[in-house]
Amino acid sequence: METFTVRLAKEEFIFAAAHFITYDGDTCEPIHGHNYGVEAELDGPLDENRYVVDFIAARKALRRLLDQLDHHVLLPLHHKLIRLDITDDEVTARFGDRRWVFPRAECALLPVVNTTAEEIAAWLGREWHTWLQEQGVAATRVRVGIDECHGQWGVWEWRAPVSDGPSQ
Numbered sequence: 001m002e003t004f005t006v007r008l009a010k011e012e013f014i015f016a017a018a019h020f021i022t023y024d025g026d027t028c029e030p031i032h033g034h035n036y037g038v039e040a041e042l043d044g045p046l047d048e049n050r051y052v053v054d055f056i057a058a059r060k061a062l063r064r065l066l067d068q069l070d071h072h073v074l075l076p077l078h079h080k081l082i083r084l085d086i087t088d089d090e091v092t093a094r095f096g097d098r099r100w101v102f103p104r105a106e107c108a109l110l111p112v113v114n115t116t117a118e119e120i121a122a123w124l125g126r127e128w129h130t131w132l133q134e135q136g137v138a139a140t141r142v143r144v145g146i147d148e149c150h151g152q153w154g155v156w157e158w159r160a161p162v163s164d165g166p167s168q
Helices: 055-067 117-134
Strands: 004-008 014-019 032-044 072-076 083-086 090-095 098-103 107-110 141-147 153-159
Touching (some): 032 055, 032 117, 072 090, 117 153
Parallel strands (some): 072 107
Antiparallel strands (some): 083 090, 090 098
C-alpha cells in the first residue's frame, strides 16, 4: 500500500510565549519565554483530489491553533503543584509560596500537566488531528514537533491502529 506524507514547515509557524515548568518533583523554574518553532506532518492516502490534505486549509488550521498560544502565558490546567485561580479578568498561578497574576486574556490555559515542549506538541497535535478528522482526512499518522530553543524539540506522534484484516 502506498502512503504519502504532507509536511508543513514554514517560517510563519512560530509563536512567542512565556511559561515555567517544574522538574525534579518540586522545583519550579522562573517564568521565561521562547520563540517556538513548529513543524507538522501527516501520512495518508490520496483522496479524490489526488492529495492527502489541502495545503492551504491545513496551514490555516495550524496557524489558528498557534494564534491561541502566540504572545500568551502558557499555563497547565492539570499540574498537581501549580494551582490556578481563574476569573473572567485574571488568572492567579501559585506554586508553594510563589504567586503570579496575569490578565485572563493573555493566558493560554492548556489541558496538560506541565508546559513542556512535549506537552505543548501533544496539545497542538491532538487539536490539529481533530481538525483533520472533521475535514474527513484519512490520516494514518500525525506528527507535530515544537522547537523550544533552536534545536531542542519536543515531538508528539499519533498512528492509526493497525488492522489485522477482515475477521473470519
